[in-house]
Amino acid sequence: MNNMLEIAPSLLSADFGYLMRDIESVEKECRFLHLDVMDGHYVPNLSIGIPVIKSIRKYSKMIFDTHLMITNPEKYLEAFADAGSDYITFHVECSDKPSDLISKIHDLGKKAGVAIHPDTPIENVFPYVSEADLILVMSVRPGFGGQSYLEGSTERIAAVRAKIDEAGADTILSVDGGINLKTIAEAHAAGASLLVAGSACFGKEDPGAAAVELKAKACESV
Secondary structure (H helix, E strand, O other), X not given: XXXXXXXXXXXHHOOOOOHHHHHHHHOOOOOEEEEEEEEOOOOOOEOOOHHHHHHHHOOOOOEEEEEEEOOOHHHOHXXXXXXOOOEEEEXXXXXXXXXXXXXHHHHOOOEEEEXXXXXXXXXXXXXXXXXXXXXXXXXXXXXXXXXXXXXXXXXXXXXXXXXXXXXXXXXXXXXXXXXXXXXXXXHHHOOOXXXXXXXXXXXXXXXXXXXXXXXXXXXXXX
16 A cells, blocks of 8 residues: 655645745655646636746756646647656546556656546546556645635545555555645545645745644644
């Protein structure tokens, strides 16, 4: 079981005028950096894209966990791989053939993730718990930062955790949305090991210290 706890600060909550300053503030404490890519179509918002990822890749050795909240993700996999993404995660709702996308991401030499919207039956990701390297359970409706952890998210995380363990897979179980000092222990106890935190990290005066505090709080659940 892959349940080693990691905090992935979400760049969506960083100060875009000082991106590298904010990235450097967490890179000593965190291995992963979560990059939210929004197209204004699948979700009602726009965010960073390929040029930003390519730019910051030159200056950071963090693991870039790129979360594609976009329609037709298959058209852009190679571009995001070339830009420097380490993990490329697409939404199960945005593909008729998730297994094909997982295979293509692997062919590009990258790790593949499958995300699921909170309104989608959680069973829709079960077929991919062994194929994918990461399953991302959204605990808010994607599109905007600063939302509250949705009721029922913990049960969905636990359901995916059970399927991963049943399959004997080493797949990372991630959760994104509303993670803070009040919710992180519950999400981790349910089986999430990669916890995405936006304002709970970059909204603090010392984002690195905030990540350490989040991790300590999550470990109280063990």
